[in-house]
Amino acid sequence: MTTIKDIAKAAGVTIATVSRALNNEPGVNELTRSKIVALANELNYIPNFAAKRLVNKRSNCIGIIWHGARGLFFSHWCNSLQKRADQRGFSTMISLAHPDKAIRQFSEHFIDRLIFWSSPGLPLSLSFLQQKEKFAGSMLVMGGNVLENAHRIGIDRKGAIFKAVQHLAEFGHRSIAFIGQDEEKLSGFMHGLLEFQLSYHPDFIIHYPRPSSLPEAKLLALIGKKPQERPTAFVLDSHGVLFEFNKIVRKQQVRIPEQFSVVVYDSIPEMEQVFDIPLTTVGPNIEQLTEAALDILTGDQPDAFQGRWVDMNVESELTVRESVLRPENRS
DNA sequence: CTGCGTGTCCCTGGACTGGA
């Protein structure tokens, strides 16, 4: 591996001069600088970031801790963050390890900016909290959990599902079913029913715990009801639930939206392709979410955040596509 | 065998030197 030493030797200068030349620092004449840059290219020099971090005690890298991450949202969010961080001169590193291990590993690599994804109410281990106390950089918690001495960006899941119910109510739906696993989203659904005075049927709510699968029998019973007794629309609380829902209703040759309208939580591009028609979705805008995170962590607004922890919620937005019809237009 | 001291790795940045 070529080091700054090799370039210095080849250029006939000291390593400090090479360092200045390659970092565009003043104090090196242009002729020497271009000679050094040419040699660095020729010798395929790649800066040793471990050594840089050793000196600076910081890195332009954002660590992401997302234990047990899976699914499309994770993939889109990471892609968006990586792209936008790159535009700001930052790189990203992801750890899927246990949070206490991940925080320690990032510290060992002098990574001093962390994003910690954690679902609301997820218990945090004592060893994680101890590692968090020792961590000297800034941490941003996303996903709903709350942590002392850390920035927080929350997602208004309850408000998102409320918006979905509102949209369906405005289209004239009175009998809406909810399928999902998230308490907060179910609470948003119930709030919507109350607010818009929609009919409540306990069997219209299929709420099942993670990580079990959608109870097929319950869904089949629901869609098998007489037309006047069954729901006219479904609110699905994640793209994971949608895929399970899709698998079951396709077997029954159910047509969306001719027989049932559907609104799904998770604003990801795949929602345009799961069914024959693009799905109406509700959820946080991924680009907005990553931009807000980078504003906090890359210090683009240093005065705004100095000395205090940011605590904000990102609103969800409804993207109207083609999966909702008025009930009277159903077949 | 254990514990301690020293050198090495790679790079930066401040202090310093030499020549014009």
Place this chain on the structure above:
DNA sequence: TCCAGTCCAGGGACACGCAG
């Protein structure tokens, strides 16, 4: 005096040698 370049300390982890 100023500019271009050099010298050197220092950072954490680890390997190595030496003394007890």
